[in-house]
Amino acid sequence: MDNAQTVFIVDDDEGVREGLSLLLDSIDQPRQVFASALDFLEAYDSTMGGCLVLDIRMPRMTGLDLQAKLNEQGATLPIIFITGHGDIPMAVEAMRRGALDFIRKPFREQDLLDRINEALDIDRGMRRQLLDRQRLAEKISSLSDRELDVFHRVANGDMNKVIAGELGISERTVEVHRSQVMKKLNVRTLAQLVRIKIESDMGHRSE
């Protein structure tokens, strides 16, 4: 997945596009350039990993507009905005909406590269996390309904006796389900189980 990371560049200025391309070429960083936000939207799908270097001020569809669209689509692509000197209010708005950073033109190439690397790291991390969550979800989905009930209640800190009473089953049966859950989720302690529960809840909320 690391290999597939691409830096997407969206800028309406040809000079800036060419300059950025050349810079990324010089460090052998794969990149794709787009002259407008619409062009990018057309070509992009959320499986593409990498980061977005986005000009904040463009005709037709601005960088902010594009950011909003990506947020709607749930895309996690980290965005580095390129701004001019009068664009601070727009940059602040972009940050509020979850942009990774903004960088003012003209800039030192190392600053940009640092941010790009950072963005790629984040993207990488997010994608790994996503993968972990997916695995976890798969594990959780392997539980039977009764096991799932028991899992939630155990993770919630309920006593076996209380669980047996609520579910209308014997305490012994609760014990069996509980060990089955621990086995399927590949945990040994209650603390580990609780953590999986929290992670899975976060995953739900963020998706």
Add this chain to the structure above:
Amino acid sequence: MLPLEGNEIARGFDLRFNPPALAAAITARERNRVAFTTPLDSIHGGKGLGIYVPVNRSGPDGEQFAGLVGSVLLIEPLLQVILPTEVMTEHSVAISINGKSLFSTDPIPTAVDQQWVQQRQFELYGVNWQLQVAPREEFLLGTYFRFSNAMLVLLILLTSLTSLAVYYLLISRARTKQALATARRLDSLFSNLPGMSYRCEEYYPWAMVFVSDGCQALCGYERRVLENKQVLWGELIHPADLETVQQAVAEAVAERRHFDVEYRIYNRGGALRWVWDRGLAIASDSGGGAILEGFLSDITDRRRAELSLIQEKAYSESIVAAAIDAVITVGASGKVETFNPAAQTKFGYTKQEMEGRDFSQLIPEPYKKEYGDLVADYQQTGELPARFERREVSGKHRDGSEFPVQLSVSKMQHQTERKLVCLVRDISTRVAAEQEVRDLREKLAHVDRLTMLGEMATGIAHEINQPLTAISLFSQAGKRLLVAGKKDRLSDILDKLSEHALRAGAIVERMQMMTEQHVSSFETVVCNTLVEEVIALAQADGRIRGIVIDFELADGLPLVSVDRVQIQQVVLNLLRNGMQAMQTVNCERGDSISLQTRLNQRNEIEVSVRDSGGGVSKEAAGKIFTPFSTTRESGMGIGLSISRAIILAHGGEINFYNNDGGGATFYFTLPAVVAGEQDG
């Protein structure tokens, strides 16, 4: 042969029955040439020549003999008048025709040696003339020169004399007829003259002794009323003129000359008449002192005409003198003839200095020659080209300074002379006011440009930042490639560097041009180039607003003569106004504004800006080109009014209309430069 007209008996000669005369007349008729008779004797003694000239009249069969004109030439008195005295006193002269003596002073003295007797013969009009000249006394021959001189004079005289006689004959006949006719005319003229001759006493009241018939016409009184002293002449004279008359008469009498005086009299009807009185004091027949004799004529009509002429002249002269404009009349040779007070004030020359000097010295270069030629051309052709009728040129003051004038030249046909009247109006004040307006407009336009650029600062900074960013990226990427040893793309990168540096420079230059307070200067340019130069700035502004500018520039447009910066300012103004209008409706009708150049139906260049904003409301429409009438929160609201002033100064017009599909279109026109005017 009877005379054709009148009694042709010359004094002392009777040609009618004289055989030599008849012979000459027949010769003249038959040979159709001038014929002389042989010398004839006058009944009073003395000799003469008869001359006959045939007269032909043209008739249906060509020239036909109509008669003879005859005359007699008396030789002796003629010779005595015309021959030099010394010839006559020192020489004896004899002239004969066909052997017959015509004239001789005295017999040739025999005492003189025959060698000194000079004889000449020549033939004239078919007659043989002999001429003999001899000195009276031998001792006078000491001067041979004088003698031959006498001979020569005689010869010439005689030859021309006879020819002259013939000529004179013809002329005198014509003259006689003419004189008779003139005399007849004069008679009727005198009888019709409004006047009277008079004789009166020497002193006031000049009682009339005699008056002619004209008196009734002159003063309304009958002769006898005046002659009986019922009315005294002096009492008729206007009291104001009396002293003048008395003085004139007294002076003339004292100096024994004619008096000549004009004065007014009251006629019988009480009307005032002007008379001209010319007379002389003469001794009285009765010996009792002098009396006056003279002639009075009525000159009332003449005086009236003179007076009205004088008045008219005074009237027009007073107008010319009081005129604010300089009035100069120029004569045939281009010399100034009159120079009114306004002209003196304006040009600094006095009337005396200027009169008789060349008009063109008042006109400086480059018009001087044209106006110099104008006078000469007008003299030749009588035509005055229309362009001189009213024209703005310069005048040249005596001190060499020049001032703007409106010069109107018109023709003045003065009998046979062609003159020109020049009306010179000083338009310094107007020109200065116009200049002031122009200066103010330029200053205001400059302020507007500064304001506009101030408002566009973000866009411009952004526009400059783009190439700077590119430059920075290219150079840093280049450095990395260089370090990595990948030199193949470096050449490309260097090209890109310079390209983007120039791009940034161009924007700065454009901005600088717009901010400079320049002196208005017109140049002939391609309209599209003008628009293209302003595109970068407009686009910078559009970028900030998120608006795209579409250009639609027609090919092959005629050239325009404009102040480049000012027209670009107008284009920028219209684009920015349109974009602002679009922003006020949040670009809901689209985010593009279009700029179009084209040739309209009147062959003018039209530049239009079509926006998709809210359009112009009815309330705003009336005052949209008025200064400080902005509907926006920012800006002074002078953009459109300045634009209008600029376009009007270029001879174009600026206006707008609301589009069918929303938004407004603002447009302006510029007159195309006509071929041939391009250098002007």
